[in-house]
Amino acid sequence: MQLIRNGEFVADDFATVGDEDALPDGAVIVSLERWQKERDALTARNTPLGVRLKSGQEPSAIAEDIDKLKVVALEFPVYRNGRAYSYARLLRERHGYKGEIRAVGNVLRDQFHFMVRCGFDALEVADNITPEIWAESVGAFSLSYQPATDGREPVLSLRQRLAARASAREAV
Amino acid sequence: MYRYDEFDYQIVNERVAQFRGQVARRLSGELTEDEFKPLRLMNGVYLQLHAYMLRVAIPYGTLSSKQLRMLAHIGRKYDRGYGHFTTRQNLQYNWPALKDMPDLLHDLATVEMHAIQTSGNCIRNVTSDQYAGAAKDEIEDPRIVSEIIRQWSTFHPEFSFLPRKFKIAVSGTPDDRAAIRVHDIGIQIVRDGKGAIGYEIYVGGGLGRTPMIGKKIADFVPKEDLLAYLEAIMRVYNMYGRRDNIYKARIKILVHEIGAEEMKRQVDAEFAEIRKTGALHLPAEEVARIQAYFAPPAYETLPDESTELNKAVLADRDFANWVKSNVAAHKVPGYAIVNISLKPIGGTPGDCSSDQMDAVADIAEKYSFDELRVTHEQNLTLADVRKKDLPAVHAALKAAGLATANINLITDQIACPGLDYCALANARSIPLAQQISERFSDLDRQHDIGELKINTSGCINACGHHHVGHIGILGVDKKGVEYYQVTLGGAADEKTAIGDIVGPAFTEEQIVDAIETIVTTYLSLRQPGERFIDTYRRTGIDPFKESLYATH
Amino acid sequence: MAQHSRKGAQFQALTANRLADGIVVYLTSDNRWSESLQDADVAEGKEAGEALLARAQPTVDDNIVVEPYLFEIAREDGGIRAASVRETIRQAGPTVRLDLGKQAELPGVHR
Structure with missing residues (x-):
């Protein structure tokens, strides 16, 4: 596994810990269950915290805690399960979450583009993914028809700007 | 119709490039079949019984003549000279090679077409009314x-x-x-x-x-x-x-x-x-x-009555029958909607040869503002034909073997590809449709029976929409033998209904006779002006059950 | 994968589709893939069937064929034929287009 964060291949500075594991020093990512059970103790550690949501654990479950979290890891149990795309968008667009949204689980190269568009800024990917593959995959489409979370200007508004420029030229 | 601008072109071309890379990775072995399968399925490429199948999107069923000519060309160049129009208003090629797929998609993109989202768990091609506009x-x-x-x-x-x-x-x-x-x-x-x-x-x-x-x-x-x-x-x-x-x-x-x-x-x-x-x-x-x-084409101001049409109807019985079943009313005076049946007697519903596609493209160019439609009932439609041109259109269609006069009649059947092509099918659909078509080939009898929709699917996935056929036929497999289950009373229009199962399934030998029994039962029960579906809604399933199973 | 062979089938052969063009092929006794069913190696009994299936794996790994599976066959008139309608159609071509598929060169498979 390697971590790509904002397009860079980086060392993972968070440890993902199981529900029964002792907490190591430093930044950790825990399950929603552990977070709900040990919220106060975890917060008191004063180290960066992340929560991992399984498919079916909706972002609303952590909506109140968003300021406390540096990472929300969203699980793709299998690439076909696309629930987490909606979860990522809701975290960003509905709950105003500004921290890292990390794609974990069955994260395949042909989906990087979709994930980035939905607000994921970190992806745990297989070891055979190279920076070249990342670049090719995430850049497969230079245009998008629909607005999403990545702030990319959709085709519709590109068209409107083009039309506005054309009519401005005509006016001159 | 809609035309791509630079943005649309770029997106489709980038998709072709992406898929070219994916196919290359598969052929070189960089991708396993397990890894590749979801990728090809995102682009309408299936592996069927004999070969790969490619499903091409025809958005809301609208095509230009130029696009249809390209579909014909692709049929010749990469396939076996034909294509199959589906109940999703799409076109399927049954024999393309995987290695040719990127070039095929490139050719398609030159006429603003693609196979994007024609399979996979995504939003599929949007379908619509063939009479649109x-x-x-x-x-x-x-x-x-x-x-x-x-x-x-x-x-x-x-x-x-x-x-x-x-x-x-x-x-x-x-x-x-x-x-x-x-x-x-x-x-x-x-x-x-x-x-x-x-x-x-x-x-x-x-x-x-x-x-x-x-x-x-x-x-x-x-x-x-x-x-x-x-x-x-x-x-x-x-x-x-x-x-x-x-x-x-x-x-x-x-x-x-x-x-x-x-x-x-x-x-x-x-x-x-x-x-x-x-x-x-x-x-x-x-x-x-x-x-x-989608602004209306440049319609001429015409009288609604056409003397040329009226004369031809009187002079030519074939033509008159075709007008009666295949021509529909148009909103503009002097114009008509022409339905082209892809259900010749004994033929494969929805199949169209490359030569026929070229012929239809020529006819559409000359007589219907260069545009045509695919229907979810697996036929084609020329939406804007001058009434006075109908005799010429009919003659041109006849020359291409496309003048079958049976729209909405019993031989205008929907059928999925079935076990002759499809890897999921349990039973064949097309031969059944062909046998029924031959049994009821007599046109006078078809008109006497009136509107009757028979839909056949070769498996429970229901690509042949059997649930909503007035008569629905579902192929099932019983220990390697094909059986056919019949439903009655389905409809897909504004009074949509799911058909009722009439009883135990029939064998391949029994099924056509069973359909005939259903039809004769309807004819004996119907009141003046009633279509099959009206009679069925009035009488319910019992009289049909009785005549089908009482003697068995 | 769907079950294509009956439990307890006596004779089985192995089929797949060729990766590059999708054409139906059969594994021969010398581990080639032939387009003709008549060239297919025939396994008698369950164990021989499993051994036949195992022999396909290297060619799957080499990206020559995809989705290999066993299917039931019957011996007749010195040749072999597929036991099911499905495999007969795969072997010959669509029953509604006798000019297409392998039946173009192999008439009489669909009767």
Whole structure:
């Protein structure tokens, strides 16, 4: 596994810990269950915290805690399960979450583009993914028809700007 | 019709390049079949019985002559000289090689076509009314909103891995020719009390293993909010649709399990939130831009009566029969809608040779403003033909073997490819349709029987829409032998109904006789003016059961 | 994968589709893939069937064929034929287009 964060291949500075594991020093990512059970103790550690949501654990479950979290890891149990795309968008667009949204689980190269568009800024990917593959995959489409979370200007508004420029030229 | 601008071209060309890379990686062994399969399925490439199959999208069933000529060319160059029009208004090639697929898609892209989202668990090709723009009682051309939806749904990052495939259909007239109530989302264009145009929304319809009729969850969604509303439905489905069981993953099961009221509540809540952000607000200028592409063609001012037509009807019985069944009323005086039957007696429903495609392209260019439609009943439509040109159109179609006069008659059957081509099928569909077609080939008898829709599917996936055939036939496999189960009383129009199973399945030898028994039972029961479906609705299933099984 | 062979089938052969063009092929006794069913190696009994299936794996790994599986055959008139309608159609071509598929060169498979 390697971590790509904002397009860079980086060392993972968070440890993902199981529900029964002792907490190591430093930044950790825990399950929603552990977070709900040990919220106060975890917060008191004063180290960066992340929560991992399984498919079916909706972002609303952590909506109140968003300021406390540096990472929300969203699980793709299998690439076909696309629930987490909606979860990522809701975290960003509905709950105003500004921290890292990390794609974990069955994260395949042909989906990087979709994930980035939905607000994921970190992806745990297989070891055979190279920076070249990342670049090719995430850049497969230079245009998008629909607005999403990545702030990319959709085709519709590109068209409107083009039309506005054309009519401005005509006016001159 | 819609024409690509630089942006549309770029997206489709980038898709061709991406798929070229994926195919190369597969052929070189960099990708295993397990890894490649979902990628090819995202682009309409299936592995069937004999070879690969490619499904080409024909958005809302509209084609230019140039596009149809390209489809003909591809049929010759990469396939075996023909294609198969489907109940989703698409075209399937049955024999292309995987190694040729990138070049084939490149050729398609040159005429603004693609295979994007023709398979996979994503929003599929939007389907619509083949009479769009020409129908008399049309509120608005449904292709405008269909194109808007096509663009919004193409590579939608949030909705490309839905629980299951997702189909949207749009109707612009009260008469529903697009079967909107058996789609995941059905959109009915309506006018409110103040004359504003908006959309009535049905959700949760579908066929397959668990047929369901869509439930209305909105009476009027304003035009500018349509995409926000659709996005709300999709999000509710993506988050709550079942992913534990492939047979329970369609939105119809979600709607069924939580109820239409609760579905409406969830969608409304999500819609209110999405609407707040304004990101999906549809600007009137964009609607107008797309609407302009579907502006009415340059109709001539003509008298509604055509003496040429009237003379020809009197002079030529074949022509008169064809006019009677295949020609429909047009909104503009002096014009008619021509349906081209792809159901020749004894032929394969929906199949069309490359030569026939070229012929239709020529006819459309000359007589119907260079454009044609594919219908969900696997026929073609020329939407804007001058009445006085009908004799010439008929003659040209006849020369191409395309003048079968049977639209909406018993030999105008829907059939899926079935076990002759399809890897999922349990039984053959096409030979059955052929035998029924031959049994009822007598045209006078067909007219006497009147409107009767027989739909045949080779498996429970119901690509042949058997549940909504007036007579539905479902092929089943019993220990390696093909059997056929019959349903009665289905309909896919504005009075959509799921057919009732009539009783135990029939063997291949019995099934055509059984259909004949059903037809003769109807003829003996019908009251003046009743179609088969009317009689069935009046009498119910019992008299049919009796005549089918009493003697057995 | 779907079950294509009956439990307890006596004779089985192995089929797959060629990766590059999708054409139906059969594994021969010398581990080649032939387009003709008549060239297919025939396994008698369950164990021989499993051994036949195992022999396909290297060619799957080499990206020559995809989705290999066993199916039931019957011996007749010194040749072999597929036991099911499905495999007969795969072997010959669509029953509704006798000019297409292998039946173009192999008439009489569909009767």
